[in-house]
Amino acid sequence: MNRIKRVPARYFVTLADALQKQGMDIARMLRMAAIDETQFRRADARLAPEQIDALIGAAGRLAGRADLGFEAGLLIKMTSHDILGYGMLGCRDFDQVLHLVSRYYHLMNELFTLRYRRTPTFGEALYSPVSAMRQETLRFMTEALAVAHHNQLRLLLGPALGPFDIVLGMPRPPHHARYDALAPARVRFDEGAMPGVRVLMGAVLLDHPLPLASQAVVRQVSERLEALSRRPAPGAAGWSTFITMMLTEAHGELLTLDDIGRRLNVSARTIDRNLEKEGARFRDIAQRVYMGRARELLLQPGMTVTQVSERLGFSDAANFSRAFRRYTGCTPSRYQQTAATPPRTPG
Numbered sequence: 001m002n003r004i005k006r007v008p009a010r011y012f013v014t015l016a017d018a019l020q021k022q023g024m025d026i027a028r029m030l031r032m033a034a035i036d037e038t039q040f041r042r043a044d045a046r047l048a049p050e051q052i053d054a055l056i057g058a059a060g061r062l063a064g065r066a067d068l069g070f071e072a073g074l075l076i077k078m079t080s081h082d083i084l085g086y087g088m089l090g091c092r093d094f095d096q097v098l099h100l101v102s103r104y105y106h107l108m109n110e111l112f113t114l115r116y117r118r119t120p121t122f123g124e125a126l127y128s129p130v131s132a133m134r135q136e137t138l139r140f141m142t143e144a145l146a147v148a149h150h151n152q153l154r155l156l157l158g159p160a161l162g163p164f165d166i167v168l169g170m171p172r173p174p175h176h177a178r179y180d181a182l183a184p185a186r187v188r189f190d191e192g193a194m195p196g197v198r199v200l201m202g203a204v205l206l207d208h209p210l211p212l213a214s215q216a217v218v219r220q221v222s223e224r225l226e227a228l229s230r231r232p233a234p235g236a237a238g239w240s241t242f243i244t245m246m247l248t249e250a251h252g253e254l255l256t257l258d259d260i261g262r263r264l265n266v267s268a269r270t271i272d273r274n275l276e277k278e279g280a281r282f283r284d285i286a287q288r289v290y291m292g293r294a295r296e297l298l299l300q301p302g303m304t305v306t307q308v309s310e311r312l313g314f315s316d317a318a319n320f321s322r323a324f325r326r327y328t329g330c331t332p333s334r335y336q337q338t339a340a341t342p343p344r345t346p347g
Contacts, residue, residue: 004048004049005048005049005110005111005130005131006046006047006048006049006110007046007047007052007108007109007110007111008045008046008047008082008108009040009041009042009045009046009047010043010045010080010082011072011076011080011144012040012047012052012055012072013040013041014072014075014076014080015059015068015071015072015075016029016030016040016059018071018075019059019063019068024059024062024063025062028062029055029058029059029062030055030058032054032058032061032062033051033054033055033057033058034051034054035047035051035054035055049111049131049132049133049137052111052133052137053133053134053136053137056068056134056136056137056140057134057136057137060136066173066174066175067143067173067174067175067178068140069139069140069141069142069143069144069147070143070144070147070175070178070179072140072143072144072147072148073143073144073145073146073147073148073149073150073151074147074148074151076144076147076148076151076152077151077152077155078152078155078156081108082107083221083224083225083228084100084101084104084107084108084221084225086217086221087100087217087218087221087222087225088100088101088152088156089156089210089212089217090212090213090214090215090216090217090218090221091210091213091218092209092210092213092215093206093207093208093209093210093213094153094156094157094201094205094206094207094208094210095118095123095206095207096218097152097156097210098114098116098118098123098125098206099116099118100218100221100222101114101116102114102115102116102125103225104225104229106229107225107228107229109145110130110131111129111130111131111133111141112127112128112129112130112141112145112196113127113128113130114126114127115128118206119300120203120300120301120302120303120307121202121203121302122200122201122202122203122206123200123201123203123206124198124199124200124201125149125197125198125199125201126196126197126198126199127142127145127146127149127196127197127198127199128194128195128196129141129195129196138170138195139170139173142168142169142170142195142196142197143168143170143173145197146166146168146187146197146199147182149166149197149199150166150182150185153201153205156210157205157208157210160205160208161184161205162184162202162204162205163184163185163186163202164184164185164186164199164200164201164202164205165185165186165188165199165200165201166182166185166186166187166188166197166198166199167187167188167189167190167193167197167198167199167200168187168188168189168190168197169190169191169193169194169195169196169197169198170189170190170191170195171189171191172189172191173189176189238278239271239274239275239277239278239280240275240278240280240285243260243271243275243282243285244285244288244289247285247286247289247290248289248293254286254290254312254313254314255286257271257272257282287323287327290312290323291323291324291327291328293312294308294312294320294324294332295328295335297311297312298332298335298336298339299336299339305317305320305321305332305333305336308320308332309321320332321333
């Protein structure tokens with residue numbers, strides 16, 4: 001049987017505390033939802049879909065409001081996400097934040113997925129539901145995700161926050177005027193779209209340096225998140241396939257054999273021996289993955305060698321250029337020039 005998907009209760013505790021300050025009887029709300037308050041406030045508490053349905057329904061009836069999802073989104077900050085939130089604070093820019101969060105989003109919300117796609121000029125974040133829920137709950141969660149995305153972008157960028165687009169796949173709610181406060185974000189409701197939230201952000205926002213950036217913090221948090229994720233060791237697919245996947249997922253980070261060993265709780269030598277049984281070497285796999293990604297990035301319009309170097313996690317452009325030349329036989333700049341030159345036609 002499939003495991004029941006859950007969401008950490010801490011997000012709803014924050015909303016409950018805010019509603020209590022506004023005069024709501026939270027004990028009554030939890031009784032209506034058949035949720036024990038002691039369990040609800042446990043640091044490790046997680047709510048199943050039917051509990052979330054009951055909680056949102058009870059809160060809406062007591063408050064007589066339809067904008068509680070909007071309210072919940074305003075309350076969500078980086079520190080709302082436990083250890084993952086501290087990793088977000090250590091990211092160099094919002095592009096890295098979204099790569100990190102999309103990789104571990106299941107630790108934040110198992111009812112939705114987050115997919116992030118980046119090009120040289122813009123990035124797209126797509127929040128999609130993956131579990132059945134009541135319409136009231138779906139709209140609550142959709143609004144909460146949209147507003148929380150905006151709120152965290154605002155908190156991280158401050159005055160540097162510029163225009164970007166948020167599209168909510170739902171009818172326009174009665175309280176739509178509240179979304180005017182999210183300017184400079186351009187918010188649109190699309191009843192005909194698939195349920196969920198689509199956010200489009202330009203490169204200026206995504207690549208703006210963040211004030212508390214620390215790649216050491218990001219690495220340490222990533223290691224702890226890997227342990228929390230309990231990612232299984234390679235099975236029938238083999239170690240080569242597994243290592244390739246790990247390296248491919250490591251956006252902006254050059255993983256070593258020791259890094260992967262720590263994440264799997266095995267020694268680097270153990271990984272080496274298993275790769276040798278398959279006739280493979282870690283160095284060869286890493287070169288193939290990183291240089292393959294480098295060639296893809298170099299062919300993107302407007303991408304510079306320095307940008308490719310940073311995106312792959314090299315310490316500087318010179319190191320990247322030397323590695324690329326050793327692997328391909330030409331410099332990154334020459335590779336770009338050759339690819340941009342149309343073939344000569346005979347005659």
